[in-house]
Amino acid sequence: MFLFLTGLAASTAATVLLSLPHPGPALGRGPEACVPSGHDSRGRSSVDRGVIAWEDDTVFDDARSYAVGQWTGGGLKKVAFRPDTASEFADLEWNDTRSSGGDWKNVLARWTGRPGTDSITMNRHYLDDGGARGTAAHRRRVATHELGHALGFCHKSTKAGSIMWADNAEAARFGIDGITAGDRAAYHRLWGRA
Structure with a gap:
């Protein structure tokens, strides 16, 4: 989930992220631990036999296309x-909502794993x-982040x-508009090399 933080944190994870110091990104480092806890997981992904087959019901096709390019380049x-x-069952559905209340307060997008077809x-x-x-730029960053969740990646430490930072504003502030060297290392660790 990518959070848009204004004032109070929108979730416990965001609260944890907001309380951490922001030394700046270490773009060349390897994969980082998940925050607040957990680990990257193939079992918590939308991947089925090495493929994510998707169906599209979003107005943000450019952002979806950009995100796919980031995670396949x-x-x-x-x-x-x-x-x-x-003849193929979709592993992932891209769709839209328009909401600012309840579970969607300050939330830009969300990957949801569920039985059958997952969703972004x-x-x-x-x-x-x-x-x-x-x-x-924000839409592309958000779509890339959410597709990272579909690949099984968790939120990463701000360092x-x-x-995969939970805070879109921090990613933007440090010029992170796509996957980084750390994201590539995490991908290779979880999925291997071609």
Whole structure:
């Protein structure tokens, strides 16, 4: 989940992240531990036999396409991404909501693992043009982050310099617009090399 933080934290994880010092990212470092706890996991991913077959019901096709390019470029070939077909069950659905209350307060997007088809839901309230994070750069960063969750990656410590930071504003502040060396290392550790 990518949080948009204004004032009070929107979740316990965000509270933990807000309380950590921000020394700046270490972009060349290896994979970092998950925060507040846990670990990257193939079992907590949308990958089915090396593929994420997706169906699309989002207005943010550019962001989805950018995210797929980030997680398949530069030798990241162990997991393939493709649209689902009439004879193939979708592993992941991209969809939208427009909400600023309840569970969606200050939340830009969310990956949800569930039986059957997992989902990435982009929040148009914040991401549409004119919204608080309504730029192509924010949408692309958010989609890349959420697709990282679909690959089994958790939120990373702020010292990691990772697209998997929970705080979109911090990623933007440090110029993290796509996956980093640490994200590549985490990918290779979890999925192997091509």
